[in-house]
Amino acid sequence: MRWAQGFIAVDWGTTNRRAYRVGRDGTVDDEMEDGKGVLSVPSGGFDAAVGEIRARLGDLPLLMAGMVGSNRGWVEAPYVPCPAGLPELAARLQWVEAERTAIVPGVCFAEGDAADVMRGEEVQILGAYGEGLVPADGIVCHPGTHNKWIRLEDGRITAFRTVMTGELFNLLKAHSILADLLALPAGVNDAFEAGVRRALDGGELTAELFSVRARVLLGKTKREDAASFTSGLLIGADLRAGLAFAGETGLVAMGRPELTALFAAAAAVAGRPTREVDGETAFLAGAIHLAELLQ
Amino acid sequence: MRWAQGFIAVDWGTTNRRAYRVGRDGTVDDEMEDGKGVLSVPSGGFDAAVGEIRARLGDLPLLMAGMVGSNRGWVEAPYVPCPAGLPELAARLQWVEAERTAIVPGVCFAEGDAADVMRGEEVQILGAYGEGLVPADGIVCHPGTHNKWIRLEDGRITAFRTVMTGELFNLLKAHSILADLLALPAGVNDAFEAGVRRALDGGELTAELFSVRARVLLGKTKREDAASFTSGLLIGADLRAGLAFAGETGLVAMGRPELTALFAAAAAVAGRPTREVDGETAFLAGAIHLAELLQ
Numbered sequence: 001m002r003w004a005q006g007f008i009a010v011d012w013g014t015t016n017r018r019a020y021r022v023g024r025d026g027t028v029d030d031e032m033e034d035g036k037g038v039l040s041v042p043s044g045g046f047d048a049a050v051g052e053i054r055a056r057l058g059d060l061p062l063l064m065a066g067m068v069g070s071n072r073g074w075v076e077a078p079y080v081p082c083p084a085g086l087p088e089l090a091a092r093l094q095w096v097e098a099e100r101t102a103i104v105p106g107v108c109f110a111e112g113d114a115a116d117v118m119r120g121e122e123v124q125i126l127g128a129y130g131e132g133l134v135p136a137d138g139i140v141c142h143p144g145t146h147n148k149w150i151r152l153e154d155g156r157i158t159a160f161r162t163v164m165t166g167e168l169f170n171l172l173k174a175h176s177i178l179a180d181l182l183a184l185p186a187g188v189n190d191a192f193e194a195g196v197r198r199a200l201d202g203g204e205l206t207a208e209l210f211s212v213r214a215r216v217l218l219g220k221t222k223r224e225d226a227a228s229f230t231s232g233l234l235i236g237a238d239l240r241a242g243l244a245f246a247g248e249t250g251l252v253a254m255g256r257p258e259l260t261a262l263f264a265a266a267a268a269v270a271g272r273p274t275r276e277v278d279g280e281t282a283f284l285a286g287a288i289h290l291a292e293l294l295q
Numbered sequence: 296m297r298w299a300q301g302f303i304a305v306d307w308g309t310t311n312r313r314a315y316r317v318g319r320d321g322t323v324d325d326e327m328e329d330g331k332g333v334l335s336v337p338s339g340g341f342d343a344a345v346g347e348i349r350a351r352l353g354d355l356p357l358l359m360a361g362m363v364g365s366n367r368g369w370v371e372a373p374y375v376p377c378p379a380g381l382p383e384l385a386a387r388l389q390w391v392e393a394e395r396t397a398i399v400p401g402v403c404f405a406e407g408d409a410a411d412v413m414r415g416e417e418v419q420i421l422g423a424y425g426e427g428l429v430p431a432d433g434i435v436c437h438p439g440t441h442n443k444w445i446r447l448e449d450g451r452i453t454a455f456r457t458v459m460t461g462e463l464f465n466l467l468k469a470h471s472i473l474a475d476l477l478a479l480p481a482g483v484n485d486a487f488e489a490g491v492r493r494a495l496d497g498g499e500l501t502a503e504l505f506s507v508r509a510r511v512l513l514g515k516t517k518r519e520d521a522a523s524f525t526s527g528l529l530i531g532a533d534l535r536a537g538l539a540f541a542g543e544t545g546l547v548a549m550g551r552p553e554l555t556a557l558f559a560a561a562a563a564v565a566g567r568p569t570r571e572v573d574g575e576t577a578f579l580a581g582a583i584h585l586a587e588l589l590q
Contacts, residue, residue: 079513108513113493115509115516146472146505162505164471171466176459177441198408204536205500210441210457214410218374218403221410241499 002099003294007061008053009287012068013120014038018280021057026288032056038067038074046074050101063287065104066120069094079108079117085156086126086286090293104290109160116162121148124254124279127286129155133277134254139246141267141274143259145170149242151249161245165238166259169231178212181226188265191225195232196239196269205237235266243270255279297394298589302356303348304582307363308415309333313575316352321583327351333362333369341369345396358582360399361415364389374403374412380451381421381581385588399585404455411457416443419549419574422581424450428572429549434541436562436569438554440465444537446544456540460533461554464526473507476521483560486520490527491534491564500532530561538565550574 010019015037021030032053041049050062069077077094084107093102106119121142128134129152136155142148145166151159173182186192198208212230215221221229251267253260254277264274305314310332316325327348336344345357364372372389379402389398401414416437423429424447431450437443440461446454468477481487493503507525510516516524546562548555549572559569 108509110513110515115506115513117509117512161502162509163499163502164505165501167471168501171470175466175470176462204458204532204539206460206463206532207456207458207536210459211410214403214412214457217412218405218410220405237499237501241502244499 003061003291005060006058007063007287007291008057009284009291010053010062010064010066010068011120011123011283012038012064012066012073014067014072015040017066017068019053019057020284020287021060022284022288022291028284030057038070038072041074050074061099061291062101063093063104063291064102065123065283065287069103069105070119073103075103077103077105079106082107082109082160083153083156083158084122084126086130086289086293088156089122089126090290093290093294107157107160111159114161116160118148118150118160118162121150122157123286123290124282125150125152125157125286126155127284127289128252128254128277128282130289131282131285133282133285134252135250137249139242139249139251141242141251141253141260141263142255142279143253143263144255147238149245151245159245161241163238163241165234169234172209172230178209178226178230181212181216181223182230184224184227186227186231188262189225189228191221191228192232192265193269195229195234196236196266197232198229199233199236200240200270202240205233208233208237231262232266235262236269239263239266239270243272251275252277254282298356298586300355301353302358302582302586303352304579304586305348305357305359305361305363306415306418306578307333307359307361307368309362309367310335312361312363314348314352315579315582316355317579317583317586323579325352333365333367336369345369356394356586357396358388358399358585359397360418360578360582364398364400365414368398370398372398372400374401377402377404377455378448378451378453379417379421381425381584381588383451384417384421385585388585388589402452402455406454409456411455413443413445413455413457416445417452418581418585419577420445420447420452420581421450422579422584423547423549423572423577425584426577426580428577428580429547430545432544434537434544434546436537436546436548436555436558437550437574438533438548438558439550442533444540446540454540456536458533458536460529464529467504467525473504473521473525476507476511476518477525479519479522481522481526483557484520484523486516486523487527487560488564490524490529491531491561492527493524494528494531495535495565497535500528503528503532526557527561530557531564534558534561534565538567546570547572549577
């Protein structure tokens, strides 16, 4: 009953957190965001960090998702194995304070030689399904630092695959021999599409990446096109892995709109139409569906 | 005639340099090595930096190879296009001081949509051929920060492919989510071979890399095996690209012995026997063969 009176939903990641106050009518009536990600909270500091959220948004029940439930977070919430739907997540919440403060568990996939984990995306994916934004059966691409390709069957996550695309792009931009080229702006343009096509043609990504520098040195790619071409290569290689996983199933891209747009553009080059779903909307839908299961 | 009286050969890379004094009889009678790589020489400082070498090893003709001839080096030595053998390199030396101070040009490959460049490895590869250490036709793998697969035909470099394997391993170890796992020692063991096999099975490298962390979290890989497994994944993916390039041609691994041993071990997992050639021996052979062409 307590949760029906309103609650706070927190999307708590590695480098920042966002909290929403959900009223009795199921709409957000206040929210906050700051840079207090899991890595910036000192050991033993989560009580205080959560106190700040309640001081700001009200003394309400609180449901958290994301890296706050990892071994670097507040309390570790063991992964729920696939297949995982909203009922499985609700049944395996990690309660920090009975009936009042809970962490949503992540989801793991282990089959044969494959192993994968997620924390946070599951609330978005299953929330979008609960809200009718994605079908019960399909493939969701969730771009980010660690891009995920997720299979939904009958409204449950049954398998998924993570590709380190965002992290690799950031590493290359900050520290690699391509850093000076990647400091220039990247966009969705002819160079981006050429990079996507090149990756879909199947060369080893780590060879294609070196060739960016060679292409510029030899005048085959314009210096100002190198960042877009590289972005296309990385997203194209990700898409290659994702399409191998997805087969002919329809695609949805979910997450931050600027990232889902990149993946949708790359998928279009591969002739695969992709519907985009806003990740924040999906997260709130997931939190509200989970809270309903706690009534 | 001047070069037959003895000369200095310098392998001058990005982060260090090594210089050898070659006597009249063609053997090395003195050498020096320091950390004065191209990136640490200030603008306008190469005259002095070369002066140090002559002060230490003698006032002799001097032949340099490597990044000293790049656009970040002393004087840019334009790439020689494939096919490139020792005569083509000798004919296109970049003379800084007539008959006395020269930079060996790098080699470039541009065909269709492919583009690649090398600087420094060409002296080793062609020197090894000149010395009879590699056959006139074959594939040479040259591991390093930027690993190269090079096709030799009739004693000339006709095509090659660079893979960013070493640089990627360093980036992951220094800055990525795998940094804590990669801080542990890596070796050639069962975990390394499992990583090689996993890569040869064909999954996208950037997905396999994330799965290392998931495998440890889910207890599928022991924490102390993660660095060796990751090393196997990276070298296995490199080998996958190299074997696609090499076809059924016999393999030679050339370079620093600790790296050629890794590649030979990975190639053995793929059932491909690989002969190892020491890169320093090959470099000196190349420098001496080039000097002979200057008589």
